[in-house]
Amino acid sequence: MIAITHDTFISRLQDILRSAPPSDVVGSIAWLASELNTNGYFAEEQTIRHVLDLCNADVELGGLGISDLPWSAVDAATLDRVVCLTEAWLAAMKSRESTRPLPKPLLDKPEGRRPMTLAAKILAHHALSVEDAHGVNVGDFLRVSVDWVIASELSWVGMKHSVTSLNMRPRAWRNDRFWLAGDHAVDPRIYEQKRVRDLMHGLEEARKDLKMTENQGSNYTILHTEFVRERAEPGMLVLGSDSHTCSAGAVSALAIGLGAADVMAALATGETWLKVPECIRIDFVGQPLWYVGGKDIVLDILRQLKRNTHAADRVVEFGGPGIAALSCDARFAISNMCTELGAITGIFEPDSIVQNFVKGRKASFYKSNSIYFTADTDAPYEEKFVIDLSQVEPYIALYPSPDQVEPVTSQLGMPFDGIFIGACTTTEEDLVLAALVLEAGLAMGLTMAPGKRVMVPGSLPIVHNLRKLGLLEIFTRCGWEQPAPACSLCLGIGADVAESGTRWLSSQNRNFKNRMGKGAIGHICSAATAAASSFSMTLTNPKDILEHVSEEKYLTYLARVTPTKRRIGKPVAENVTKPTYTEPLLCTDAGSVPAPPLETNGNGAAKQTLEKIESRIFRMGDYVDTDAIIPAAACINSPSDEDLGNHCFEFAHPDFRHAVRSGSAVVVAGKAFGCGSSREEAPRALKGLGVKCVIAKSLAYIFARNMPNIGMLAITITDEDFYRVAEDGESIEIDVEGRKVKIGSRSWPFSLGSTELHLINLGGLGMALKKHGNHLFAAIGPKNHGSTSGRGDEFGVATYDEFEW
Secondary structure (H helix, E strand, O other): OHHHHHHHOHHHHHHHOOOOOOOEHHHHHHHHHHHHHHOOOHHHHHHHHHHHHHHHOOHHHOOOOOOOOEHHHOOHHHHHHHHHHHHHHHHHHHHHHOOOOOOOOEOOOOOOOOOOOHHHHHHHHHEOOOOOOOOOOOOOEEEEEOOEEEEEHHHHHHHHHHHHOOOOOOOOOOOOOEEEEEOOOOOHHHOOOHHHHHHHHHHHHHHHHOOOOOEEEEOOEOHHHHHHHHOOOOOOEEEEOOHHHHHHHHHOOEEEEOOHHHHHHHHHHOEEEEEOOOEEEEEEEOOOOOOOOHHHHHHHHHHHHOOOOOOOOOEEEEEOHHHHHOOHHHHHHHHHOHHHHOOOEEEEOOOHHHHHHHHOOOOHHHOOOOOOOOOOOOOOOOEEEEEEHHHOOOEEEOOOOOOOEEEHHHOOOOEOOEEEEEOOOOOHHHHHHHHHHHHHHHHOOOOOOOOEEEEEOOEHHHHHHHHHOOHHHHHHHOOOEOOOOOOHHHOOOOOOOOOOOOEEEEOOOOOOOOOOOOOOEEEEEOHHHHHHHOOOOEOOOOHHHHOOOOHHHHHHHHHHHOOOOOOOOOOOOOOOOOOOOOEOOOOOOOOOOOOOOOOEOOOOOEOOOOOOEEEEEEEOOOOOEHHHHOOHHHHOOOOOHHHHHOOOOOOOOOOHHHHHHOOOOEEEEOOOEOEOOOOOHHHHHHHHHOOOEEEEOOEOHHHHHHHHHOOOEEEEOOOHHHHHHOOOOOEEEEEOOOOEEEEOOEEEEOOOOHHHHHHHHHOOHHHHHHHHHHHHHHHHOOOOOOOOOOOOOOOOOOOHHHHOO
């Protein structure tokens, strides 16, 4: 142990190597920390003490569980983990010191500062430079620094592919700000399968190669669960290669899901380009019933606003007096399903509830970076809505859309073959309440009808807490299978796959066709509704059983395991200290390092290399989702574009592949094409099959970025006349240079930005990263505007030569 630290900090630790350490592992680490303190290495001491805490902590709580064990009793794999953690955390010190810090926010709003939304303030504060010191406007492109990058074992395959396919190797701008969790396809029951072993190997390889401090391994947590509970903080900017990255809006972080190449570039450079988005505002009023959680609230929002309408390609900001009744668990479920609304993300205004939640964390690393911004009272929202929490009741979203929402009472008696309680959107509070519903039902003499029941908690810490409360035993008594934390049936590509034709009631967040398994039918609801329905295996109003559940017992249980959390329905005490709100500090210095110029045609316009596209049309409708474009099961094992193409629209449009190969290589679709997950494999499948272009009335936010990121052309045309003429099988010509689409003698204009064109010309974001190195986002930005000083020199982010192409 000492030798490893000496290798890492040889110049600083020579004077502490004279003393012999105690004989046990934890004691050795404690001795090292004391010696560091004695010799004045206080920062190193705190780092080593954090490693000590990880060694002492129970495995279910994210630790190694080796407290009081002698060296001889610790197996080689665990010792290797201790060594790697120590190296990683010591490396993190250097990583933090070499990274450009965010500016300190202002205490007061500067005179003349224009009103801004919460999202705009977070982006403005993270911008390396803005053009106007008075604020940012909707539509401004900003080159921004990121605080965290998150990924699953499955999306990491795509992220890694985006660079290794170009003979580059993955890099992390900070080894302590990359959260990686195995949850999508890995499961202890199928660890022996080669495809699963390969995914697990990818996690382990990343942990060692990137010296990761935040690699969660397999089946410790669903990607978002413990990240939001223990890492994300107010005011942070988070990027993730998963569409439900928006979950971190629960703790007032601006968290955005993007495609693999986008997120890999951010991981390598610590930066990205984002456009200041339009925002809508949802104010909560009223007081919900004590048992109404975030799931029923977000289903009510979906019922009223619908998918891909008011929230499409916008940020949803939540506020109003009613948020005082919403715990962070409730906010998690609401933020989590903003992607089902079609939003870029969702975010709650920070308040004392968020502040107390974050302050309740043990390690200072994870609660000392909060910045509390709030939207201005006259912020420019596109639309505003009011949701009365007192009117929210138990709902069910009917297959196959999360916004086909009806009151449970309107569908009573609907039969099910299986019931699933789990997925990231199902929080700890939801599971506690579901268990109490089951307990009350048993006490009422209800019996369990035949059927399959699966309960999957979001993380091992939640499993630990449920066991501590004696609630796991209740699920067991009621015949619920309890696999390890994972996406499970919500994605249907691991050990749990719903059989074709079976009907399911689920507390997951997405019920698209073939989502739970090919041909399976899924309806979504709250965990309490699912638990109540599990007795008869028919849809049941949970109120009938909740009347027999003690609210006091429920709140007592939550207090026993999560004392810093508050439950829905309990008003905030008047003496609770509110956060100190600040204002973003805007930097207008463009920096001293010039950005690499775009290649131009001599007239200042981006160089045009795309030839005219001539093909036939394949017509599709509205809301074509990524699950339809490429089934999740086809994304495992690092498939090539061609392999993905062989599965493109495999279930939704079995004739599509033959049509494209026969010459119908231009897709013309309706609204929100590419909605759903962030999987970059969707456009890659189109590319691998031979699709030349997608034209749609609108493109889902992530999909729209993913297309040029892999070097593909995507166009939006809103003219309804075009869609009347663009019939299936019709010949079409796309003149990229002239920005026109032609069918017969008629033509329609379209726009294509310089950033998109530059990426397409280069062959995608990976090639741009290869060409521009750490100047990537300065080079591809539409205005080449933003400081690059310090990013590759003063603050140590990898320079061009260091990427090792």
